[in-house]
Amino acid sequence: MPGTVLPSIPHYVPAPQTNEPLEYANLTVIDLSKADTYEGRVKLAVQLRDAMLAHGFFYVINHGLTQAQNERIFDIADVPFSAVTDEEKKTYAANIKATGSYQGYKLRQYWHIDAGVRDQVEHYNINRDVTKKLHPQALRPLIPEIEAFAKFNHLQVLHPLLRLFALGMELPEDTFVNIHGYDAAGESYVRFMKYYPRSEDEETKTKNVWLKGHTDFGSVTILWSQPVASLQILSPDGKWRYIRHIDNALVVNAGDAMDFLSGGFYKGTIHRVIQPPPDQQGYTRLGAFYFVMPNDDTKLIPFAESPVLQRVGIQRRCEDADAPTMEAWRRGRTSAYGQTDLQKKEKGVEEEIINGVVVKHWN
Template sequence: MPAQTIPAVAHYECAPETKEDIEYAAVPIIDFTNAHTPEGRGELAPQVRDAMRTHGFMCLVNHGVTQAQNDRMTDIADVPFSSVPAGEQAQFASRTKELGELQGYKPRGSWHLDNGVRDQIQHYMVVHPVFEQQHPKALHPFLPEIHAFMEHNQFNIIYPILRMLALGLELPEETFVDLHPFEAKGTTLHEEEAKTKNVWMKGHTDTGSITLLWSQPVVALQIMSPDGKWRYVRHVPNSIIVNAGDTMEMLSGGFYKATIHRVVQPPRDQRGHTRLSHFYFAYADADVRLVPCAESSVLQRVGITRKCRDEDAPTMRTYRTMRASMYGNSEVERKDNGVEEQVVGGVVVKHYN
């Protein structure tokens, strides 16, 4: 985590918590205190397995980052937006549409939502290795802290989760860890700011294996519950919302569910506030082919659900870059139930508008 001598940064004042009566989703809360020992993971593995199989979502507490350290990262997450002039931001714009690259700024209005409406989400992506990426000058003093934060996410949170997901499939504990080296391109810290009305980001599943969303007070995240109804995710201070993505669903043969989620307008008493968030996206190594771990005795008992034939399965690199370049930029086929479909690398990807 951050070194003892750290540069000063302006404090970001988060929005007050909502006081409105809201119907929240049932998200399992997992105490991560003992997740770093084989015995602790063995005890937690059934909880993690059931959470990610039934809900595809869970909430982590006692994850090794203090509230003060979390607040510090929130302050740093605001730097790319509050301390970098628009002209300098343009110099670090991502080339997502052209090349499927995620690093740098995604400007507002990059994605088409519906009926000519463009998004109002801005984010800044930091891609490992942090020090090889070009960054705005204002962010340079904080790169060591960002790197340390990414390491903590990968080694102390992502890897224990991957180990427990492997145990849930009765696979060797390191099965998924071996597919997710920290050196893999595509591991990102995502900092987001959004100001708009109604749906901010339509229903979707994430591309990677596991997404970590460090909870913040603006209640705007909704998940599609098992009964098909959209429900808000409750803010738990200093917690992490964890969800599975398409990659984990494909690697697990459909056993773990890629969670359908969206971002919408918050409750009335939070409207007008910025939703500033920091995320961590974990991807498999670029050359990993996204086929089920068919050697799992669990999958041999319950069966495998594939998104495509094994011989047609894309690599992580192909799937990640194609999804990044196509989202909000290409034609979709709209079904009668409002679901939109795209074919990405031979895999049908659905959006819930």
């Protein structure tokens, strides 16, 4: 991270952890410090593969940042919301539907959730190439730290994990690394995200769901764990279970792009966000993420040469000839999310078609 003399900003105080007796998913913990040797990576790859097949989510610990550095990231994450006026936010709002890009602000009430209720979520997105866009005044002194955070996530967390994903499919270690270049054309980005409390009427109309069940559209999502209990995953037995907070841990899942590239072996993980438990209601929920996508020109077709896929078979979401590039897929998914009239299918499932591929949402 950048040098020792850092710009002074207010300290963000997170919500206290919940004491409610919630049902948590029993997720695997990957100790990334053991990835320094090939033997260590082979063992971790088995853990990661089994975690992906069982839950699709896992924790990462010993990633290289201290608790103090973690807290500094959350201090920075709050700045786009607490230190920028609503008027200035509009100046830096992304033209999401037209461009298929989230770069800049996604302001509140942009997404339709359900029953006429719109979201109370605000986020600010910064491409790993931090020079692509101008940033709000309050964030400008912090850009070197945000850039270092993006680079850390990409090179020190993502690339080691991608080697484990590859080894789990018995592919050469750098198979996925080679299509996730830090300097390549693409839109992997840092997201700072804040959920605000909603009215009782909104909670009733949406059955307390803040974001419907969905899959992410990139390859890997890295979430820096925070204490407000709202994130749930859809377990294989059909039950929604909470993700437990672990101090200074990362919560990692795969998205659509990894699903395409792995021939369905690593499925995009279904997750949602709901109203926090009673003892955390009234708090905002601040998140820090790194959303990962392969290089824009990557065609999203399976690595069919994988010995694992040759044994278990390939589950394609479309024919290889019709497969989108990462750029086409991210633009299509971004433009449509929260804007499309979804078609109700089986109970609790709605669908839309993006680039000729069925995309499901769980409600």
